[in-house]
Amino acid sequence: MFDFFSTLIAFLLIHIVCDFYLQSNHCAQAKKANTYRSPELYLHSLLHGIGLLVPALVLGLGWRSTVCLVIIVAVTHFIIDLWKVITPNGDKFSYFMIDQALHISVLAVIAFHIADGVTVDAVLAHEKFSDVVMVVFAYLLILKPTSIVIGSVLKKYPISCTDKNRISGLVAGGELIGYLERLLILTFTLMGSYVAVGFVLAAKSIFRFGELNKSDDRSMTEYVLIGSLLSVVITTLVGTLISLMLAVNIK
Known part of the structure; x- marks a missing residue:
C-alpha cells in the first residue's frame, strides 16, 4: 500500500x-x-x-x-x-x-x-479539506490582494518628496518586505505564536527606525508607518478569523 x-x-x-x-x-x-x-x-x-x-x-x-x-x-x-x-x-x-x-x-x-x-x-470528502482550503485562501488573500488594498490607501497620502528615484526604490522594496512580513505574521497567528508576531514587528521597527530617523521628510515616515500598520492589521484580522473558523471546525 x-x-x-x-x-x-x-x-x-x-x-x-x-x-x-x-x-x-x-x-x-x-x-x-x-x-x-x-x-x-x-x-x-x-x-x-x-x-x-x-x-x-x-x-x-x-x-x-x-x-x-x-x-x-x-x-x-x-x-x-x-x-x-x-x-x-x-x-x-x-x-x-x-x-x-x-x-x-x-x-x-x-x-x-x-x-x-x-x-x-x-x-474532497476528507474532513480536513475545508481547513486546507481556508488556510490556502488566507495566504492568497494576504499577498497580492492585500498589497493592492494597501497601495490604494497609500495613494491618498502622496509623498511630498522631489527625489523620485528614492521613492521608487522604497516602494518596490517595501512591497517585498510587506509580502514576507505578512507571510510570517499569518503563519505565527495560525500557529498561535503571538509572541513571535511581536518579535517580527519589533525587528522590523528596529530596522526601520534608523532609516526613518535619518529622513527629514515627515511624509515619508508617515507613508511607511501607514503601510506597515495596514499590513499588520489586515494580516492579523485574517489570521484571527481563520483561526476561529478552524477552531469551530475542530469542535
Whole structure:
C-alpha cells in the first residue's frame, strides 16, 4: 500500500538532491548556452529519472511501474528544462518558480496515481479539506490582494518628496518586505505564536527606525508607518478569523 504524502516526499527528496546538489553551475550554464545540443541537459534529465529508482525500490514499486516512472520523469524534466533555457530571461526568479512548480506537479500527479485509496472524491470528502482550503485562501488573500488594498490607501497620502528615484526604490522594496512580513505574521497567528508576531514587528521597527530617523521628510515616515500598520492589521484580522473558523471546525 502506498501513501500519497510518503510517496510524494520521497520523490521530492530525490528531486531536490538531483536539481540542486548534483547540478553544478557549469551544468546550468551549459544547458543555457547549448540548449537541446547540450549533453548536460540530457544527463541531468536522465539523472532525475534514474534517481527515482531509490524510492521505487524502497517502496516496493513493481518493475513496470518503475520503468514508466523513470521514463516519464526523465522526459518531462527534459521538456521543462528545455523550455526554461530557450525562454528569453528564463533565469528570472518567476521562471524559476514556474519551472519548479511544473516539476513538482509531475511528481505529485505520479504519486497520486500510484497511491492506494486516493481519489479526487476521497480528497474532497476528507474532513480536513475545508481547513486546507481556508488556510490556502488566507495566504492568497494576504499577498497580492492585500498589497493592492494597501497601495490604494497609500495613494491618498502622496509623498511630498522631489527625489523620485528614492521613492521608487522604497516602494518596490517595501512591497517585498510587506509580502514576507505578512507571510510570517499569518503563519505565527495560525500557529498561535503571538509572541513571535511581536518579535517580527519589533525587528522590523528596529530596522526601520534608523532609516526613518535619518529622513527629514515627515511624509515619508508617515507613508511607511501607514503601510506597515495596514499590513499588520489586515494580516492579523485574517489570521484571527481563520483561526476561529478552524477552531469551530475542530469542535
